[in-house]
Amino acid sequence: MSDRITPDTSIPNLPRLRGFIADFTRLVERVGDDEAALLDAGRLLLADLIAADDWLPEAYARPDPVHYRQYLLHCDPYERFSVVSFVWGPGQRTPIHDHTVWGLVGILRGAELSQRYDLPREGGPPVAFPSEILEAGSVEAVSPRIGDVHAIANALPDRPSISIHVYGGNIGAIRRSVFDPLTGRRKPFISGYANSALPNLWDRSQPVPHAA
């Protein structure tokens, strides 16, 4: 779907991710209370991060044979935001779920099918909006204010897709919900993370070919 060139990632361009984290920290410090302003500016930062696919270390790009994976890349020390790599193998999808905090979804590699839902106030099954294909480079936002319930699936039948998500909290630790597609029944869940180790972005003792 995307014909962008994927550079060699054997030496990942970590300065790119370091720069994003510092920029996003500054943004949250500046406008953390103003969700609309934060999503406007955060969308641009995330679009810039995913405009090149040369920085994600391979360990955080690996699909699981059965389930989609979420790898934490960075968590703000105050848990004001987190950055997560989601990897979908062919045929993999999330359940219908909410977030309870703002979120930004940027497609890094491949393509994803985004399906938003409305939860009828009177109960019953979630009502699907028209679905959308998100190509590499595009960014989508969710939040309780602008629409918080969706499901995401890999749109490619033959290879993994990867998106980079930023959330307004430590998303893996937040109590939120999944929804039964037929009944709308809400089930609490806490997603956790697939990884017990984060990338060390801070070792700059070796030559960094991509250094900014």
Add this chain to the structure above:
Amino acid sequence: MSDRITPDTSIPNLPRLRGFIADFTRLVERVGDDEAALLDAGRLLLADLIAADDWLPEAYARPDPVHYRQYLLHCDPYERFSVVSFVWGPGQRTPIHDHTVWGLVGILRGAELSQRYDLPREGGPPVAFPSEILEAGSVEAVSPRIGDVHAIANALPDRPSISIHVYGGNIGAIRRSVFDPLTGRRKPFISGYANSALPNLWDRSQPVPHAA
């Protein structure tokens, strides 16, 4: 030397380290420009962190057969400070070195021999101050203002010692110096880190027995 009880660390008390990182971030935001105030308050935070030895994940406590190891545990997103686990096997020691930024050294496990030096203005070999044994629980400070040149060795002949260091920068990336003990000749070095992955402190989806 120390007779403190070492609790089971098979499920490390990560909330302890998370709390330290948040507290230290607040401290740096509050008094980052005032080194004396920062060292005074930072010393208390570090003493509190190392008062129990129940939180360091085993992967960051492993000695190397030949050289001491430095494992980055956390780096501030603006690189204002870093937290490092130093592990010395029996007989292992650092060269004589400086830091160029403030540093706090807190002994977590075992005991270390601290040897401070003065660099004569006229050149020549570093002049040793009386050496000191640092027992588990103690905290020492260095900086260009209060004395920045030292060497540290494991004080135990038969098992590893571990200290937790906090520095006023991303210490593994800072250009600093080692000194020849005989001539005082200065050689530039950048230490880097032993680890390409950091502990994921942020997965709180599983029960946390030590939760604060």
